[in-house]
Amino acid sequence: xxxSGQSNARAAxxxxxxxxxxxxxxxxANADVEKNTANPKNWAMQAGDMFNQRYSKLNQINxxxxxxxxxxWTFSTGVLRGHEGSPLVIDGTMYLHSPFPNKVFAIDLDSQxxxxxxxxEARSGRDSADVLRHGEPWSGLRRRQGLPATGGQQRWxxxxxxxxx
Numbered sequence: 001x002x003x004s005g006q007s008n009a010r011a012a013x014x015x016x017x018x019x020x021x022x023x024x025x026x027x028x029a030n031a032d033v034e035k036n037t038a039n040p041k042n043w044a045m046q047a048g049d050m051f052n053q054r055y056s057k058l059n060q061i062n063x064x065x066x067x068x069x070x071x072x073w074t075f076s077t078g079v080l081r082g083h084e085g086s087p088l089v090i091d092g093t094m095y096l097h098s099p100f101p102n103k104v105f106a107i108d109l110d111s112q113x114x115x116x117x118x119x120x121e122a123r124s125g126r127d128s129a130d131v132l133r134h135g136e137p138w139s140g141l142r143r144r145q146g147l148p149a150t151g152g153q154q155r156w157x158x159x160x161x162x163x164x165x
Contacts, residue, residue, distance in 0.1 A: 033045065033050075034050075036090050036091075037049050037050065039091075040056065040057040040058055041058070041089070041092075042089055042090050042091065043056070043087070043088055043089040044088055044089070044090050045088070046085075046086045046088075073112050075105075075107065075112070077096070077097075077098035077103060077105065078098070078103070079098045079099050079100070079101070079103075081099050081100075082099065083096075083097075083098060083099060084099070085097055089109065090149075091149075092108065092109050092110060093106050093107065093108060093109065093115065093149045093150075094106070094107045094109055095107075095149075101119055102119060103117060103118065103119050104116065104117075104118045104147065105117050106147070106149050106150070106151075108150075115149060115150045115151045116147050116148070116149065116150070116151050118147055
């Protein structure tokens with residue numbers, strides 16, 4: 001094997017080593033998501049699970065009682081325009097966000113009590129990019145804030161880089 005063949009083999013082994021060392025970190029990053037999606041009472045991802053099936057394993061509603069369903073309660077964000085994000089449910093708390101004025105809500109599903117209502121920092125109606133990460137809503141396009149599910153103090157706040165256009 002020539003020098004260039006040895007260099008290529010060495011580079012391949014180094015690359016494979018880096019990938020193998022990174023895999024445990026990726027597994028740890030998904031541990032919270034996997035734990036939350038394993039509980040059928042949670043809807044911790046937009047499509048319900050990592051397979052995007054949008055299927056719930058809950059069985060309280062079935063073909064014999066679906067025709068008898070009635071509205072139990074409703075909630076309005078106070079905005080009549082389109083809402084683009086899906087609500088998420090983790091451990092009995094529903095997280096949702098509104099379009100401009102970019103409010104983030106955490107609602108206790110047992111009591112229907114609003115535990116958190118925060119207006120995100122945004123410059124215009126187009127700046128709505130609220131998501132949920134590890135059971136905490138993030139809010140605002142230019143600043144991310146870690147909010148507790150039951151109200152109280154902001155856990156953390158970070159400025160985010162502007163997207164490259």
